[in-house]
Amino acid sequence: METKVYDINENNPDLSILKCAAKVIKSGGTVVFPTETVYGLGADALNPEAVLKIFAAKGRPQDNPLIIHVAHTNIEKYVREVPKSAQLLMDKFWPGPLTIIMKKSDVIPDVITAGMDSVAIRMPSNKIAGKLIELSEVPIAAPSANISGRPSPTNIKHVIDDLLGRVDVILGGGRTNVGLESTVIDVTGRPTILRPGGITLEQLKAVLGEVFIDPAIMKAADENLKPRSPGMKYRHYSPKAFMYIVEGEQKKVINKINELSLKSKNEGLKAGILATDETIKKYLNGYILSMGSRENTDTIAASLFDRLREFDELNVDVIYAESIPEEDIGLAVMNRMKKAAGYNVIRV
Ligand code: TXA
């Protein structure tokens, strides 16, 4: 398949390109577009045949439901009811990196929800995404625009590496801000976070009071806990190398990673080290990259997936990564890191 690639400026988007892309959506094709979290691989959410193309392009299992993206908050058509909690969340966080799960209405095809009776909805704040959805005049179903299992794309190069020739259109729009996917919250019962992301637990609690976390998020290494968000059960975000997270007091972590990377070197292995701005100078062996600053963990969220892909390009055999505290955006960062590492955590 021939893929048309366009680079556009979010602050001054070329409307004629967006109109073309909207036409592709309306006629059942696939369009990759930037959002504030990660790039999405979109198709008309109300057209089951178009939606099937998303699964095919990504190699995604069909039992993993998709998020529908909207350009406004009047979502009554797509849900059975809008619970009060959902209204409060939409008022506060939309447009933005929050996906809300509600009971679905009959217009949502089963292929979107993997046969479940709930649907995930989000209104992105990226202007290219918003305009594309508006011009398409339908909600756009979109998972992250990566081949299933790889780190989500945060710039157009990642998208091209994974999807060139597999989709109709790629719209580039610079580097995504947040760098991690949206928070998924289920409000069909008591409000429960199914995936930590761009909006933090603390922010959600400030609006709703009590907010629960799906226990499977914290302990997903335990196979017996079945996550309520089907996508959370798959191996994800994986670099090609084996990855280990080293957790503990900072000095001990640095010593341990230096010891492990020297050992790898002596065994003839190429080691990568995922450090932070504050610690990067303390490492001695291997390919050392910083994922951002501990003083501003948003920078870590924004860079993590890019660094994991960089290690792939460097062809490292093993990655040793520092951990960060699981608070604020750190909860989402560590969730993605642990999945990338297949839950290999070394405590020192
Ligand atoms: O930031 C994001 O959310 C990005 C951008 C493109 O918007 N999208 C994204 O989509 O991350 P995806 O498909 O990679 O992740 C959607 C997650 C999956 O874990 C899926 O299982 C879950 O949401 N999900 C979707 N519908 C659901 C439902 N009805 N019930 C429970 N979980 C659901």
Ligand code: MG
């Ligand atoms: Mg994804």
